[in-house]
Amino acid sequence: MLLVLLFSWSCTGNNGAGGNAETDFFPLKEFMEVQAEKITGMTLFKEVKVNGEKESNTFVPEYEGWLKELEFFIQADINRPALAQAYETQRSERFLIHELKEGEKGKIKKIIVEYLKGEVKQISFQSKTENPFYTSQTRGVVGIHGVTKLIDNFAIETVQEVIFSKPNKIVISAHLRN
Structure with missing residues (x-):
């Protein structure tokens, strides 16, 4: 189920626009990607709930594995x-705070970067995709450890609704340890 969710996320993500226009958006x-390099070798404790059914897992992802774990946040980048x-x-x-202007089209509705003493403390995003047959809303938050400046934890909540079907609710919560 999670693979289906990640696949559907990636299919709606990049609009393929090219060019070198500069933005003032958080990268x-x-x-x-930098965090994934730095946390390679750390242990990930992850819990996934799909419509209330819980599955827990503990493992040590390599760099590519971390990129997959952080895919929701990578796909939330608005630097296009x-x-x-x-x-x-x-x-x-x-x-x-980056917030989609009224009347503009984009699935990422808001990104909030919180700082403490000039250092990133937390990043969150909200996204929404909808058409007459399907609606998907996702919220994600990643916490950065105050001392190590590395990802300490993250959570993602997605609700998917397909016309004439019960909504699917997926909640991922994770924390890292050395």
Whole structure:
């Protein structure tokens, strides 16, 4: 089921736009790729609930495995030339918020980067995909350890609704240890 979810996410992700337009958006994809390198060798404790049925797993992913585990966050990156004008950005000492402008099209509705003393503390996103037959809403949050500056935990919640079917609710929660 999780593979189906990841596959459907990746099929709706990249719009294929090319170019070198600059944006002021947080580099989420690059941030996750660097983190994946740094956390390679750490143990992942992961719990997946699909419609209330729980499955737990503990393992040590290699770099490519970490990229798969963090795929939701990588796919939430909005640094694409086609989206350069689609988001409003608010900045403060503690937050960087990118929110989809009203009337703009994009599945990523909001990204919030929280800082503590100038360092990334937490990143969250909200996405929504819908058409007359299907709706999918996803929220994700990743916490960064204050001392190591590495991913400490993450959670993803997705609700998928297909017309004439019961909604599917998937909740992934994970934490890392050396």
